Amino acid sequence: MAPAQSARQGRQARKPVLNARKLKRKRNEEQLASLGQRVEELDPKAQLESFSELPLSEPTANGLAASHYKTMTDIQARAIPFALKGADILGAAKTGSGKTLAFLIPVLENLYRKQWTEYDGLGALIISPTRELAIQIFEVLRKIGRYHTFSAGLVIGGKSLKEEQERLARMNILVCTPGRMLQHLDQTAELDVYNLQMLVLDEADRIMDMGFQQTVDAIIEHLPKERQTLLFSATQTKRVSDLARLSLQDPEYVAVHESAETSTPTTLQQHYVVTPLPEKLNTLWSFIRSNLKAKTLVFLSSGKQVRYVYESFRHLQPGVPLLHLHGRQKQGGRLDITTRFSRAKYAVLFATDVAARGLDFPAVDWVIQLDCPEDADTYIHRVGRTARYERNGRAVLFLDPTEEEAMLKRLAQKKVPIERINVKAKKKQSIKDQLQNMCFKDPELKYLGQKAFISYVKSIYLQKDKEVFKLKELPLEEFAASLGLPGAPRIKFIKGEDSKAQKNQPRALQKLLNEEESGEENGEKKAKKNGEVRTKYDRMFERRNQDVLADHYSKLINDDGTAIATGQANGDTQDADADDEFLSVKRRYEAGDEGLDDGLSEASSVRKDVKVVHIDGKEPLVIDSKRREKLLKSKKKLLKYKSKGTKLIYDEEGNPHQVYELEDEEKFKAQGDAKEQRAKFLEAEAEKTRLADITDKEIARQKRREKKEKRKARERALREQQAGPTAVLAPYEEEDEGDVEGDVDMASVSEHDEEYEENEEEETRPAKRQRMSSEDDASSEEEEEEEKEKEKESKKRPAKRSKRTHKEGPAPGEPVEVNTLEDLEALATGLLE
Ligand code: ADP
């Protein structure tokens, strides 16, 4: 009896609380309805100026105010109203003009108005071309979304897939890079995207271009077609084929600077200097030396150049902190570098185009393009790292005389105002001797220099715009010397798998390459002898520095990590480099490779240190390096080299048969005309396949359903377990009330409720997570149960969430600092608060 009595007392005491909660809930619903109404009535063409004029929810409005955003930028004022009303958008506006908020605000708002909860699965997916940009978008989302209760995650790789998988199941908003996202869509069963409402592509033209094409198409295949799609970039794609790929529906083209005189920010001063390739490093060095009190971003065309210039300049100690960023660095390191550059007052960051797009480093003074960008769009994005949001900035493009004319033409076509400046001869210093000295003393540096040289030549060779990039006319030998190298590493152009790119080259270039291949560059005599190409390395190797170089040449590796092999050494017509390396240097062999894996037949050891292995039926595999040797030990990697297996069918006696075995010819003929038989056979097989397909699909559907049900059951069990006996009893106690909310485990939460009513801002109490539902009282039992579960769940959630509250957290506008990848990961698991 006693418990029943106390329960009754408790109920009486809780009555006012219940009423207050009911009231609050009603108020919320009214607010939501009126917000929906305001959005509907909003004229998307009205020229609004401040965020407060937009029909925004309280959490978003508060988030913006706390982040000190008041006046909208042009793109925000023009795009947000359309996006709030659910339109697909193609947004184009200059760099640094606030495109991020133009898509993040609609993402938050549109999900909020739909009362999105974790049970609804993924609501919005934001794709960025680089990890750094994804992190930045995520940070802005956290900043302005801090008062929302959505869960948001970052999917950029750098951690094991499994760890990420566990977190993704309940995310509402994900910011991702394409590759990693696809991996999850393919492999993470818990990730529900069938309900996706919004897809955003930041730097859309980059994401839609060749580099990401396959991945992005595969991602899109996973997503529902009925959704809102927002595309933003400073250099927007309007290609119909691209838009079709995304199934955009009557997209609203919002281009705010279309009629502007320039395509770059007006606060940006742009210049170019003509500096011959071999003079570049001297010019850059002199520039850095005379701008020590500045924050400078230097773009180069490959990671190897970035490394060499960074390492060599570091040795020379210019008197300003140097940093470097390229795609091959570890994720933790990359994050550390971007954070350091963001915070630095004076620093020089050498970077590849990973930093070209979207990154919002505060207060960059100079953007230097040491290597000419591949096209005018890349130019626009690179210089866009400075002069952001009404700030000033300066940019300098280094051009070799051979690039000048055509590049200036390209820039003019894209409305880029740029003026020539000259380098002051008096201020110019030469570092060539110092670099040579350093390379002589430090083989590591020299090795980096050689790699830098090769990758530069390779990048020029692969450039599409042959009017700008004319490899033939570049003084490569002098360039090598300027890098401190004793001579230009000779590069052999091989017809590898990349021959498609080669096919598209103009004839003249092909001829040139063939000439180079035969060793005619720089007037040297042809080195071809008996079909064997002697490389520059070979010659240098014979000449000098043998003890120092031997080690390094033995270590030369291709970009893909495989060792560079020699070709034709054994008269084998198959090039040993057939990997997929288009350009590569030749190298000497190291001695001694023993032991081959079993299961493979060893054909002949052609040279003492090279082995050729035949794997069932395919072309011979040349084993000439430790890496390749290792390959033999991995069955998975070897699959690539094996031919496909054949399917066998076993009869009742256990004898194997081919799937289609030839039958007796006589018998076959007896059955009628071969053509007819063929047609019949095809028809029968097609029918079989069709039926099998139907069954497969049904099974797959069934499995999905089961999985979902199991998950739900598991979750329910878990909640019930955690809720304890009170929660289980509650519905019986409250039978007479018929009040859904009253059913929830009140005994354990009533105190919180009171506290909550008094102080609505108390963050340890989560905001409500019900779906918007006007027919609440009439809702079915099942729905009620779901509601209850959500309520219960939401009451437990605070413990699981990020610990930060208003009181202990940093001041508004300054969310928690993120220093490491771990910090970010932790935040990604947490909710936006
Ligand atoms: P974009 O994507 O167009 O290159 P971002 O979205 O990165 O530009 O914004 C550039 C800078 O402008 C950021 O530092 C951002 O905080 C700032 N910014 C954006 N919108 C506003 C605004 N309405 N008021 C003040 N600053 C803004």
Ligand code: MG
């Ligand atoms: Mg941007």
